Amino acid sequence: MSVTVELTYDMSKALGARRVDVDGARTVRDVLRLTRERFGERAAEFEKLTRVTAVAVNGVLINHRRGLRTEVADGDTVMFLKAAAGG
């Protein structure tokens, strides 16, 4: 089962990729863990970047579903975003 993770601009710069595919995730918590692993030695940087970052699954914030326990399915897109952008 593969989930596509779309990173924020800052995360992309740190990791050198706009998106990564992670396999074997059942929940958003798993996706976060697997994405953090992709950062390797820069995992602390990933933690910092996610501190004020919201997470959406297929466009819907996990806050409106089951939070980190939100289940993901094959082909889903999990996206990080800055919650406040202006307007």
Added chain:
Amino acid sequence: MIRGYAGRVLDVDLEARTFQFKPLDEDTARLYLGGKGYGARLLYDMTPAGIDPLGPSNPLIFATGPLNGSVAPQSNRFAVVCKSPLTGAIGNAACGGSFALGMKRAGIDVLVVRNQSAAPVRLEIDGDRSEVSFLDASDLWGKGTYATQVLLGRKKHHAVIGPAGEHMVLYAGIVSSERIAGRTGVGAVMGSKRLKAITATGSRTLEMDDEQAFKEYTRWVGAMFRRHPVLGERLKRYGTAGIVSTTNPRNILPTRNFKHGHHPDALNLSGEYMEDHGLTGVKSSCIHCPVTCGRDVEVDGVGRVKGPEYETVALLGTNLEIVNLKQVAEWNYLADDLGMDTISLGTVLGFAMELQERGLLQAGIRFGDATGISELIKDIAHRRGLGADLAEGVKRMSEKYGGHEFAMHVKGLELSAYDPRGSYAQGVEYATTNRGGCHVQGASMYLESVGPLTINPQNLKLKADLPMVLQNLACAINSMVLCIFTTYGMIPGVIHNTSPNSRAHRLLTALFENSGPLLRVAIRQKVTPIFWWEKWLTYITGETTTAGHLQEIGARIFNLERMYNLREGLTADNDTLPPRILYEPTFAHMTSGHPLHQLLPRYYKLRGWDTRGVPTARTLERLRVRI
């Protein structure tokens, strides 16, 4: 005269080439503030129903408000009001730049331009001498907005049109410095009058009731804005294009003529990308604005120019599936120089591409392909060939070529770049706003989908209340006349800096989402000024202004505009959204589109309208809307 106003209305007749300075009506100023409110009152009173928007009977009204001419942050704006040639409804647009300051220094609160000139003309207003010169503008006719302002003198304050206005493109705008009163075709009305430019000069200063208190408070507000996570950090650093990084993951970024809300490469159009690629500086932006949301970018063959904003990168970018910032920046410059609204332009081009794809039009342009678009934009501005059809806007194009179900407009005004299927309150706002499908007549999306509060944008809670409250506030803001961004400071910085996934944040969001009754009480309070615009008005005019006062004034303006539209023949049927938005789902959990039919009845009730969307006599009487 109430403090904060110059006390004069300048009435210009372009046909007779006469002018008259008249006293500002104090009662109207108290009831409608200025800006678009005062303009709407004048338009309603001056014109009968059914006038030709591009005929001599349509007055073009430029209006400032009591905050213009002060050093309040984001206060250098003016409003333009007329009957819209694009929608046939009330037309208005607001603009930054410098012309508001020119008007106020000239000692003019409102400028009314009536009738039409036989030949290209420009006006020079000398406020100190109370003189208006009608000057031949044949040498400027055909020139772009940038060149025109350079020729008129960079140090003066101008409002000008470009070729799009001259050729009465129905979404042409009026430009001041590098900013544009873009929406509803106010530039086409100026072009119909053969009025190329207006220059206002003078040396008057603003009189305030309590200047010392105003200055001290304004210093505090300026410092607070500079520290604010959105106003002082994100908008300052990334400009409005930084919003792409939020709308794209939330699936509300128009893509492929609003077919989708997400583009996998959208970050290449973001403010963050702009900062890393091609940004050559940060504009000083509008006068007295600490936010400085304008960007400078390099355009080949032109040099350093104003960069594209969010609406532009979305509607000329992902909406056309052209994810090339350099290309979008070039088109943005072209549209600004030709003098037309990039929101309508991008939506028109997206519609033409889908017509082409479905074999309904041979436009020669395709999604994902930039070929031919630069030339087509120029053709639109000059109404050449197919450009003449595209100059009419999406609604008229759909009447000619078909495609009503994917014609992205409300009341004839092309939709802004927030897909309401992921932002329900914004959908109600689009459907009901008097000028049509626009995002800055309330900006509900800030509270529900792009701001710091992560309320659920796809349930029905507050989704009828928020648009009404915010539309009222925006009516007041656009009548002072302030930038809508001043409202973003309402949410304290500390909330922006909490994790959206934290318990505290979720609790706060839940409280807000369920605050309907409390919200309705809070906005009625007339005890004390709380927010900056209330305090500024109080210090300037000497008349205590509170949230309750502004909600009342805003509701008055909104209902007057509504009555104007009803008089023009619009009905509740026009309070709708494009069929694509109503019936096509863009989220996996959706079975249909935006639930407007569930929200409109409540919205009408909150407004004090009957089931046909008509303000009741009691509502009009309560708000003192004279009809």
